[in-house]
């Protein structure tokens with residue numbers, strides 16, 4: 626069987642990440658190899674992913690009584706208390722026990738919700754991430770799992786590392802451009818915060834998503850996941866450098882919430898947040914970062930990087946005060962001292978109002 630592309634050390638265990646074209650069709654073999662003594666499997670996915678892959682995945686299981694699939698409606702709205710409770714009910718009805726394994730097959734929404742179900746079911750059982758989108762290369766690694774609250778994104782959740790991440794890049798080739806943009810924003814983010822060479826390579830190699838072949842895709846995924854894995858290994862519970870992974874997310878999450886979840890994809894909102902944070906970085910550090918060439922590649926890829934005009938500044942600030950990096954109502958932003966070097970900085974409300982005014986209504 627495959628040698629893992631990467632291994633991530635967590636406080637609970639070390640888990641393998643396997644990036645391998647076609648691996649989804651042998652999912653059961655990987656489960657047997659990497660997870661001892663599973664009593665039952667509860668596969669969580671969404672309706673879109675189910676229509677593409679569920680049949681072939683289920684048929685890799687020799688005993689159909691040991692596996693139950695649970696299908697969510699696709700979209701960010703499914704990261705809700707209501708869907709969480711329904712999934713827990715279905716898991717109880719299927720009689721999952723503490724030796725059972727949850728398998729989250731899908732994008733970020735399925736991975737976050739599936740992981741959260743696993744982290745709370747009987748106080749925590751094992752789970753496997755099977756990402757099917759580019760965005761999920763980020764969310765499937767690091768064990769941040771959770772659901773949204775109407776007042777804020779990912780406000781209910783926990784840290785619960787997966788036991789295995791099984792990534793089949795073939796699934797990405799059929800993604801529409803909007804989904805590519807959603808995930809590619811997180812790839813670019815990894816370059817901005819920690820790896821300038823990677824950022825340069827990415828923006829030289831990729832100026833259209835159509836040109837990404839399997840070899841390029843696999844290299845991009847592994848290099849991007851490496852950045853993430855290194856950070857979460859050092860700071861699993863975000864008491865320090867893990868916050869850097871939130872670059873672009875302070876404003877990005879506020880925009881997603883204000884617009885209504887699902888109007889923009891997560892990555893599209895984060896891309897707007899990154900441009901804002903880059904400008905703020907130049908102002909804060911009184912320096913030129915020369916980030917324009919990177920943003921112009923992003924624009925070529927179809928990103929709209931300006932803040933949507935119909936948003937209200939006060940509401941955005943209110944949402945940013947609820948961000949998990951804020952303390953005592955003070956907003957903290959991940960900024961860049963240089964491209965590839967992130968830091969967390971307290972930003973005064975007046976500065977944010979000044980930067981946002983004129984850019985939104």
Ligand SMILES: O=C(O)C(=O)C[C@@H](O)[C@H](O)[C@H](O)COP(=O)(O)O
Nearest residue numbers: 763767769778779867870871874949
């Ligand atoms: O893994 C992390 O840590 C991240 O912040 C990665 C983000 O790209 C991801 O969107 C994460 O889910 C955001 O977490 P949150 O704590 O800001 O809700």
